[in-house]
Amino acid sequence: xxxxxxxxxxxxxxxxxxxxxxxxxxxxxxxxxxxxxxxxxxxxxxxxxxxxxxxxxxxxxxxxxxxxxxxxxxxxxxxxxxxxxxxxxxxxxxxxxxxxxxxxxxxxxxxxxxxxxxxxxxxxxxxxxxxxxxxxxxxxxxxxxxxxxxxxxxxxxxxxxxxxxxxxxxxxxxxxxxxxxxxxxxxxxxxxxxxxxxxxxxxxxxxxxxxxxxxxxxxxxxxxxxxxxxxxxxxxxxxxxxxxxxxxxxxxxxxxxxxxxxxxxxxxxxxxxxxxxxxxxxxxxxxxxxxxxxxxxxxxxxxxxxxxxxxxxxxx
Amino acid sequence: xxxxxxxxxxxxxxxxxxxxxxxxxxxxxxxxxxxxxxxxxxxxxxxxxxxxxxxxxxxxxxxxxxxxxxxxxxxxxxxxxxxxxxxxxxxxxxxxxxxxxxxxxxxxxxxxxxxxxxxxxxxxxxxxxxxxxxxxxxxxxxxxxxxxxxxxxxxxxxxxxxxxxxxxxxxxxxxxxxxxxxxxxxxxxxxxxxxxxxxxxxxxxxxxxxxxxxxxxxxxxxxxxxxxxxxxxxxxxxxxxxxxxxxxxxxxxxxxxxxxxxxxxxxxxxxxxxxxxxxxxxxxxxxxxxxxxxxxxx
Numbered sequence: 306x307x308x309x310x311x312x313x314x315x316x317x318x319x320x321x322x323x324x325x326x327x328x329x330x331x332x333x334x335x336x337x338x339x340x341x342x343x344x345x346x347x348x349x350x351x352x353x354x355x356x357x358x359x360x361x362x363x364x365x366x367x368x369x370x371x372x373x374x375x376x377x378x379x380x381x382x383x384x385x386x387x388x389x390x391x392x393x394x395x396x397x398x399x400x401x402x403x404x405x406x407x408x409x410x411x412x413x414x415x416x417x418x419x420x421x422x423x424x425x426x427x428x429x430x431x432x433x434x435x436x437x438x439x440x441x442x443x444x445x446x447x448x449x450x451x452x453x454x455x456x457x458x459x460x461x462x463x464x465x466x467x468x469x470x471x472x473x474x475x476x477x478x479x480x481x482x483x484x485x486x487x488x489x490x491x492x493x494x495x496x497x498x499x500x501x502x503x504x505x506x507x508x509x510x511x512x513x514x515x516x517x518x519x520x521x522x523x524x525x526x527x528x529x530x531x532x533x534x535x536x537x538x539x540x541x542x543x544x545x546x547x548x549x550x551x552x553x554x555x556x557x558x559x560x561x562x563x564x565x566x567x568x569x570x571x572x573x574x575x576x577x578x579x580x581x582x583x584x585x586x587x588x589x590x591x592x593x594x595x596x597x598x599x600x601x602x603x604x605x606x607x608x609x610x611x612x613x614x615x616x617x618x619x620x621x
Numbered sequence: 622x623x624x625x626x627x628x629x630x631x632x633x634x635x636x637x638x639x640x641x642x643x644x645x646x647x648x649x650x651x652x653x654x655x656x657x658x659x660x661x662x663x664x665x666x667x668x669x670x671x672x673x674x675x676x677x678x679x680x681x682x683x684x685x686x687x688x689x690x691x692x693x694x695x696x697x698x699x700x701x702x703x704x705x706x707x708x709x710x711x712x713x714x715x716x717x718x719x720x721x722x723x724x725x726x727x728x729x730x731x732x733x734x735x736x737x738x739x740x741x742x743x744x745x746x747x748x749x750x751x752x753x754x755x756x757x758x759x760x761x762x763x764x765x766x767x768x769x770x771x772x773x774x775x776x777x778x779x780x781x782x783x784x785x786x787x788x789x790x791x792x793x794x795x796x797x798x799x800x801x802x803x804x805x806x807x808x809x810x811x812x813x814x815x816x817x818x819x820x821x822x823x824x825x826x827x828x829x830x831x832x833x834x835x836x837x838x839x840x841x842x843x844x845x846x847x848x849x850x851x852x853x854x855x856x857x858x859x860x861x862x863x864x865x866x867x868x869x870x871x872x873x874x875x876x877x878x879x880x881x882x883x884x885x886x887x888x889x890x891x892x893x894x895x896x897x898x899x900x901x902x903x904x905x906x907x908x909x910x911x912x913x914x915x916x917x918x919x
Contacts, residue, residue, distance in 0.1 A: 316756075319753060320753065320757050320760060323753060323757035324757055324760055327758070331766075331769070335769070335770075335773050442902070443895065445902070446845070446898040446899040446902055447891075447894075447898075448849055448853060448869070448872075448891075448894055448895075450853070450856050451872065451894065454872070454887060454891070455891075458879065462879065462880065554760070554763060554764075555762075557762045557764075557765070558762055558763065558765065561765070562853065562856075565857065576765070576768075577857065580768055580772055580857070581858075583772060583773075588768075588769050589769065591765065592761060592765045595761070595762040595765060596760045596761045596762065599760040599761075599762070600760050603760075
């Protein structure tokens with residue numbers, strides 16, 4: 306167990322180092338130095354060199370990389386020369402509302418996907434399963450923004466139940482309390498995440514239903530309800546742990562589209578605005594944060610799985 | 622070595638041996654959703670590439686007298702805010718979306734298949750190193766990195782296909798490596814080795830053809846993902862540059878007129894994206910069922 310954890314942890318560190326090299330390399334290629342843009346085209350070579358030295362753009366590539374990693378380890382993700390603000394302070398302003406949107410949708414999707422998948426597996430190929438499969442398959446094939454547009458058309462323009470935009474506030478308390486503005490984005494994101502999860506949950510529940518211990522539980526006369534609750538649910542949920550860990554990149558991308566469509570003032574909208582401004586320090590810093598979250602999420606998921614499933618401890 | 626023999630059921634069957642591919646074809650054509658998927662995809666390919674020969678609509682010169690006309694005579698799907706005919710735009714936008722989808726998928730599959738095959742065959746340190754590269758790239762949120770590179774270098778069908786392909790070869794690489802790991806210990810590979818096959822020949826003639834079923838199934842999902850991805854780029858405004866555009870661009874133009882109720886600017890093109898992507902997913906699912914011998918009804 307300990308050996309497994311150490312090995313797993315080591316792999317994560319190697320991947321994190323690789324990610325930092327990749328992101329730094331990309332930043333270095335697309336955004337070598339903003340000195341010319343800031344000092345002006347007529348600045349002397351000496352001034353440019355001096356500026357580069359002062360802001361960590363001087364020296365060899367290796368020195369610059371070391372500078373970059375040192376900064377990241379100390380919580381300094383770079384500086385947005387377009388917004389004249391450090392990237393960390395930009396993130397600090399925006400991350401909470403984004404985390405709320407993603408977290409609420411993810412939690413709802415997981416809570417709905419588990420019973421839904423089990424229901425579909427138990428009633429497989431019956432009418433209820435067919436209808437749900439059609440809905441999830443359609444949502445799965447749909448670009449996120451199309452679902453948002455349809456939802457806005459129906460629930461905000463035709464029937465004026467919710468508003469067309471998400472809450473514009475940067476205060477988390479206001480955003481959470483504002484169900485009129487937040488229901489549509491959260492509901493749509495939940496449906497999109499659910500579309501992927503419930504398919505996995507359905508097949509996982511179907512695999513579990515075919516296991517011998519389910520047969521044994523039924524054979525000893527356990528009521529079907531208890532078979533499902535005691536034996537099926539716990540086993541069928543295990544793949545969900547891995548799935549949630551794996552879906553962090555998709556979650557962040559989904560967030561980007563949702564925040565753009567609903568004009569929600571989180572990290573996704575910050576990313577979009579930075580794309581329009583070609584503000585590469587912000588873009589690559591957010592990509593780095595997303596990658597780190599992914600690695601950490603996968604690590605946590607793997608550890609959680611070994612805790613939740615004793616069989617894995619025996620085999621590794 | 623005949624790949625068909627590899628696919629024979631373990632227990633053996635009475636009757637003449639049939640080609641595994643023919644069995645898979647039979648299974649595939651019996652699947653109702655698969656046939657619907659193939660028909661839909663074929664329809665959209667014909668619609669986008671042959672349609673413009675039969676239906677001429679202006680998508681290049683603005684006609685400011687006929688902007689945002691609702692569907693009617695002359696314009697079956699109406700016109701947009703610059704007076705372009707929406708039906709003709711659907712065809713032209715679809716060409717770009719489909720071309721990028723197919724090109725990106727082919728590029729990703731070729732790169733991924735060779736990466737996975739080399740990695741799986743080599744084993745040891747090289748295998749670990751190559752797979753760590755895959756892990757690293759898989760950890761980076763796909764849409765982010767594609768958007769960043771597309772802002773800088775994208776703009777044409779070819780460059781967008783290359784960018785999308787460059788970040789979608791990871792899953793095929795993993796799948797092919799998995800296949801190769803199980804194939805390389807089989808006797809026919811040993812036989813080929815002892816007959817003096819080079820590694821290159823081993824990969825090209827023995828390993829990849831036997832991993833073909835996994836590869837083909839993945840291509841269809843790759844196409845679907847690439848079509849979706851390019852629609853995201855277009856929708857956010859970082860895809861093709863005018864006069865080229867794709868289906869995503871069209872929706873992003875259309876949302877400015879949602880409050881005016883110009884439904885024909887959003888829903889026809891939305892339907893095209895969903896139908897194409899769904900068709901690819903249906904075909905992929907059916908191919909997987911047809912090629913997986915364990916799931917096949919004999």
